Amino acid sequence: MSSTTGKDLTTGEHGTAGSLVNDPLAVGESAEAFENPGLPEHRHRLSDASPAGAKKVERQVALIFGLSMLASIVGVWGYFAFPMDATLGNVRYSTLSIGLGLGLGMLGIGVAAIHWAKALMSDVEQVDERHAQRSDDQTRTDAVQLLKDGAQDSQIGRRPLLKGALVGAVALAPLAFVVPLVGNLGGTWNVNAMRHTMWRQGTRLARDPDGALIRPEQVTIGSVWHVIPDGLNESEHMLEEKAKAIVLLVRLDPSELKVQPGREDWSWQGIVAYSKVCTHVGCPVALYEQQTHHLLCPCHQSTFDITDGAKVVFGPAKRALPQLPITVDDEGYLVAQSDFHEAVGPSTWERQRPIRGEDY
Amino acid sequence: MASAPTTPAAKLAAGTGDFFDTRIGAGKLVKEFARKVFPDHWSFMLGEIALYSFIVLLLTGTFLAVFFVPSMTEVHYPEDALPVTMRGVEMSEAFASTLHLSFHVRGGLLMRQIHHWAALLFMASIVTHMMRIFFTGAFRKPRELNWVVGFTLMILGLLAGFTGYSLPDDVLSGNGLRIADGVAKGIPIIGSYVSFLLFGGEFPGTVIIPRLFTAHILLVPGLILALVAVHLILVVVHKHTQYPGPGRTNRNVVGYPLFPVYMAKAGGFFFVVFGVLAIMGATLSINSIWNYGPYDPSPVSAGAQPDWYMLFLEGALRLMPGQTEFVTWGGYTVSLNILVPGVVVPGILFTSLAVYPFLEQWASGDKREHHLLDRPRNVPTRTGVGVAILTAFIILALAGSNDIIATHFHLSINEITWVFRVLFLVGPFIAFMVTKRMCLALQRRDRELVLHGYETGRVVRFASGEYIEVHQPLTDAERWVLVQHEPARPLEIGSAENERGVARPGYKKLQRRQKVSNFFFADRVEPVTPAELAHAHDSHGASAVEGADDHASLARPERESLEAGSGAQH
Ligand code: HEM
Ligand code: FES
Numbered sequence: 001m002s003s004t005t006g007k008d009l010t011t012g013e014h015g016t017a018g019s020l021v022n023d024p025l026a027v028g029e030s031a032e033a034f035e036n037p038g039l040p041e042h043r044h045r046l047s048d049a050s051p052a053g054a055k056k057v058e059r060q061v062a063l064i065f066g067l068s069m070l071a072s073i074v075g076v077w078g079y080f081a082f083p084m085d086a087t088l089g090n091v092r093y094s095t096l097s098i099g100l101g102l103g104l105g106m107l108g109i110g111v112a113a114i115h116w117a118k119a120l121m122s123d124v125e126q127v128d129e130r131h132a133q134r135s136d137d138q139t140r141t142d143a144v145q146l147l148k149d150g151a152q153d154s155q156i157g158r159r160p161l162l163k164g165a166l167v168g169a170v171a172l173a174p175l176a177f178v179v180p181l182v183g184n185l186g187g188t189w190n191v192n193a194m195r196h197t198m199w200r201q202g203t204r205l206a207r208d209p210d211g212a213l214i215r216p217e218q219v220t221i222g223s224v225w226h227v228i229p230d231g232l233n234e235s236e237h238m239l240e241e242k243a244k245a246i247v248l249l250v251r252l253d254p255s256e257l258k259v260q261p262g263r264e265d266w267s268w269q270g271i272v273a274y275s276k277v278c279t280h281v282g283c284p285v286a287l288y289e290q291q292t293h294h295l296l297c298p299c300h301q302s303t304f305d306i307t308d309g310a311k312v313v314f315g316p317a318k319r320a321l322p323q324l325p326i327t328v329d330d331e332g333y334l335v336a337q338s339d340f341h342e343a344v345g346p347s348t349w350e351r352q353r354p355i356r357g358e359d360y
Numbered sequence: 361m362a363s364a365p366t367t368p369a370a371k372l373a374a375g376t377g378d379f380f381d382t383r384i385g386a387g388k389l390v391k392e393f394a395r396k397v398f399p400d401h402w403s404f405m406l407g408e409i410a411l412y413s414f415i416v417l418l419l420t421g422t423f424l425a426v427f428f429v430p431s432m433t434e435v436h437y438p439e440d441a442l443p444v445t446m447r448g449v450e451m452s453e454a455f456a457s458t459l460h461l462s463f464h465v466r467g468g469l470l471m472r473q474i475h476h477w478a479a480l481l482f483m484a485s486i487v488t489h490m491m492r493i494f495f496t497g498a499f500r501k502p503r504e505l506n507w508v509v510g511f512t513l514m515i516l517g518l519l520a521g522f523t524g525y526s527l528p529d530d531v532l533s534g535n536g537l538r539i540a541d542g543v544a545k546g547i548p549i550i551g552s553y554v555s556f557l558l559f560g561g562e563f564p565g566t567v568i569i570p571r572l573f574t575a576h577i578l579l580v581p582g583l584i585l586a587l588v589a590v591h592l593i594l595v596v597v598h599k600h601t602q603y604p605g606p607g608r609t610n611r612n613v614v615g616y617p618l619f620p621v622y623m624a625k626a627g628g629f630f631f632v633v634f635g636v637l638a639i640m641g642a643t644l645s646i647n648s649i650w651n652y653g654p655y656d657p658s659p660v661s662a663g664a665q666p667d668w669y670m671l672f673l674e675g676a677l678r679l680m681p682g683q684t685e686f687v688t689w690g691g692y693t694v695s696l697n698i699l700v701p702g703v704v705v706p707g708i709l710f711t712s713l714a715v716y717p718f719l720e721q722w723a724s725g726d727k728r729e730h731h732l733l734d735r736p737r738n739v740p741t742r743t744g745v746g747v748a749i750l751t752a753f754i755i756l757a758l759a760g761s762n763d764i765i766a767t768h769f770h771l772s773i774n775e776i777t778w779v780f781r782v783l784f785l786v787g788p789f790i791a792f793m794v795t796k797r798m799c800l801a802l803q804r805r806d807r808e809l810v811l812h813g814y815e816t817g818r819v820v821r822f823a824s825g826e827y828i829e830v831h832q833p834l835t836d837a838e839r840w841v842l843v844q845h846e847p848a849r850p851l852e853i854g855s856a857e858n859e860r861g862v863a864r865p866g867y868k869k870l871q872r873r874q875k876v877s878n879f880f881f882a883d884r885v886e887p888v889t890p891a892e893l894a895h896a897h898d899s900h901g902a903s904a905v906e907g908a909d910d911h912a913s914l915a916r917p918e919r920e921s922l923e924a925g926s927g928a929q930h
Contacts (some may be wrong), residue, residue, distance in 0.1 A: 009851055009853045009854065009870055010852050024728045024729045025610050025611050025728070025729055027610040027729075027730060027731075028609070028610060028845065029610075030846070032890070033846075033890070034843045034844070036609060036844070037606045037607075037837055038607045039614065040606055040607070079466050082466070084466050084468075085464065088442060088443070088463075091442070091469060094469075094470075095469045095473075095641075096642050096643070098642070099470045099473075099639065099643070100638075100639060100642050100643075102470075102638040103637075103640075103641075103642060104635065106631045106632075106634040107631065107634075107635025107636065107638075109628065109631040110628040110629060110631030110632030110635055112628070113624045113627060113628030113631065114625055114632070116628075117620070117621050118625075121620055125615060125616065126397050127397065127607075127612050127613070127614050128397040128599065128613045129611065129612055130610070130611050130731060132729060133502045133598070133729065182557070185556075185557045186553060186556040187560045187561035187565070187567075189553065189556055191552035191555075193562055194552070194562055194563075208658050209656070209658070239655075239657060240561075240562040240563065242657045243538075243657035276658070280542065280698075281543055281546070281698060282541060282542040282545075283535055283538060283660055284657065284660045286659065296662075298660050298662040298763070299660070299677075300674075300677050301762070301763060303774075312682055314777075315682060315777075316678060316681065316682045316697050318695075345542070345545075346546060346695075346698070347545070347546060347685060347695045347698070348552045348693065349549050349550075349551050349552065349692055349694075351693055352687055352691040352692070353691045353692065
């Protein structure tokens with residue numbers, strides 16, 4: 001085998017590894033193997049043998065082409081027949097008639113052509129020779145010589161200064177293209193912006209999406225409220241702010257609530273507010289199970305226990321959902337005490353690091 | 361030119377031919393390519409399906425691009441437009457124009473649906489085409505580079521799909537983008553900056569749709585088009601591989617000529633693919649975005665699914681336990697729960713596919729050209745590896761639907777997730793072992809067939825009173841398919857010292873290489889040789905004549921040679 005597989009690793013200091021193969025096409029030609037029996041005899045088809053058979057195929061093919069033409073005409077008719085300004089029914093008929101016309105028109109051409117090829121065109125197999133990809137030795141030698149001559153002409157080998165200058169210039173030139181491109185892509189690059197939200201001390205909680213303000217007595221035990229900061233819908237960067245500021249509000253029986261140390265006054269009579277942005281990769285955590293008080297993220301099923309600081313009980317998220325400290329203002333509406341005390345949403349590399357110049 | 365053309369049509373043809381030949385030497389091209397031979401097999405159509413669905417994508421995509429508005433400017437959907445549920449709703453122009461395209465442009469909904477079905481078929485055909493190339497060994501020398509080109513096309517196909525899926529700016533695709541944003545943020549050190557780079561600032565921003573649009577209609581298809589050209593040129597340069605069979609050798613290619621047979625068959629097949637996709641677009645609704653609504657960061661429904669080719673990433677994200685996120689000394693967060701499924705798992709999956717041809721060649725040491733395809737059973741380790749990769753992919757994709765499985769079968773999501781976690785770790789190994797064993801068993805059956813022929817069901821009684829079943833020997837052509845392949849054996853590296861008793865340098869490296877080679881080729885069943893066949897016939901004859909004595913050994917006559925074949929390290 002090793003004579004034909006082209007690599008002999010059994011001997012020699014350097015081995016003959018990598019030595020050139022004599023005949024790269026010699027596969028399956030060993031003397032101890034069976035001999036290829038050669039192409040089988042050609043068998044004729046019905047349509048080859050009888051002119052009537054061939055005539056029949058001709059008629060079939062023509063018929064299928066004919067059906068294709070008919071279908072294409074139906075497709076064009078469908079365009080004119082169903083104006084798209086009135087009813088959903090018209091939308092359906094237009095789609096169906098144009099689509100079936102187009103589809104059957106195309107399908108007909110395909111079926112007819114393939115039938116033609118299979119039944120009428122010659123089915124005698126033909127044989128082409130293969131040649132090895134490798135150029136012959138003379139061509140290789142010539143090629144190498146040509147390259148050497150060219151390199152010689154350029155004098156690049158003799159003038160290292162030019163080599164260095166060329167490499168330097170070519171390496172630097174693209175920068176004037178790439179730097180503006182990449183530089184502009186990130187907008188302000190102020191990545192710390194995502195560590196703050198619209199919530200401030202006194203921002204009222206409002207219902208998503210209509211913006212109605214919320215009084216604690218409206219929040220009955222077991223009900224769940226999707227909440228946005230009041231004024232969000234009028235803010236300049238509405239979607240960006242909303243993507244960070246969405247909150248879920250739930251009222252629990254205070255006896256069920258395990259208050260987290262340091263957060264004794266963050267809830268209001270059993271009403272707790274948690275960020276709705278999943279700490280995994282940021283989907284809205286929208287599903288609330290009343291019996292278990294679990295919040296489920298529909299994207300990858302991270303499950304958070306709302307009675308216990310919204311800690312993760314299952315799934316690919318690690319961190320608890322950040323809690324929004326809330327209270328009630330003079331007019332009896334639910335309000336935030338401050339922004340979240342940590343960055344909401346997916347983990348970033350620097351989320352736990354202080355922001356320079358801010359005590360966060 | 362033998363005789364001067366006489367009919368007007370013939371004159372026109374001759375004139376046209378002369379026009380092009382005297383300007384671009386068309387004659388030489390026709391002579392070179394017109395009767396080029398292509399082998400025939402259904403599995404060679406998989407690449408064609410990919411090509412044709414790509415052309416359908418270009419055509420329907422052009423239609424869509426005429427009416428789609430890639431802008432995130434907020435508008436209110438007109439009060440007199442369809443569908444009724446969207447009237448007055450605030451949405452981006454991208455979403456509004458998609459609605460308009462679906463309900464107020466004749467043929468618009470049709471083109472959207474054809475486009476989406478074509479995208480799904482494109483990815484499906486790419487993946488099955490890749491499987492055909494892998495399992496038949498069509499990637500072997502000299503086609504390794506074309507494998508790499510094809511692999512790049514697959515990645516570009518994923519990108520094309522993801523960028524296109526996100527364009528309508530609906531709730532579902534918007535959440536897909538949000539997941540992409542979260543994964544980007546999880547990259548150590550530069551994650552936040554990558555997120556800003558993609559979205560031009562904070563998510564979602566106002567530039568992502570126009571950016572995706574440029575990528576989806578210019579960059580990605582441009583690259584695909586260029587690489588498809590390279591891919592097909594290489595197919596012509598190498599000439600297509602063929603399955604082994606009588607008359608087919610490593611030095612020839614047997615089949616039908618490009619003109620007219622392939623022109624008609626392959627050309628016709630394009631119309632079949634287009635036709636089927638158009639009929640699907642007409643009758644099967646897909647991605648009805650008005651049921652989801654425009655993107656809003658707040659709502660999301662359970663059971664939402666990305667297109668099938670992204671499911672494996674989704675599944676990987678679902679399986680990774682969250683405990684793997686940690687904070688380093690100094691307060692930096694490392695999100696292995698995102699890095700592993702989002703970067704490491706697909707990285708391993710894709711890298712191992714991309715480099716596989718080179719790895720196998722390194723293990724076999726075979727530097728020859730291979731134009732005859734392997735029957736997958738004849739390369740048990742490769743086939744096992746392929747099935748293992750496929751198994752991992754399928755398990756991840758199923759895990760990407762674990763919520764649907766849970767609600768459908770009334771199972772607990774936690775338990776299903778645990779089952780998939782375990783399956784993902786052990787499934788590929790089991791798949792590898794089982795597949796490899798099955799290949800070896802199939803090869804043994806092939807040997808059995810070659811040595812003893814088909815069972816005829818006819819039983820004959822000998823004078824000695826013993827019964828045997830009459831076997832019908834294979835024809836030469838039938839046998840050839842089962843015996844034509846070369847046995848692949850592990851690399852031989854010789855002894856650690858050379859003839860003069862000096863230690864060979866680099867021998868450690870060689871030993872490592874031999875280990876890999878053994879993994880690939882040590883377990884094997886070698887094809888029957890003419891000598892073995894002659895021996896089997898002799899003993900058959902002898903037993904027929906001499907009666908019972910030889911029958912004990914006849915029962916499993918190939919056994920010895922098998923063991924010799926599978927154990928030996930020549
Ligand atoms: C845009 C996607 C692709 C298109 C349009 C495409 C198209 C084609 C076509 C038409 C052929 C000839 C017919 C056939 O053997 O099926 C072919 C051959 C081939 N393709 Fe692809 N392909 C694509 C992706 C891939 C991928 C993902 C791989 C593997 C990583 C690949 C590897 C190959 C190889 C090695 C051949 C030569 C096969 C042989 O000669 O037996 N291609 N491709
Ligand atoms: S985004 Fe919530 S689990 Fe992944």
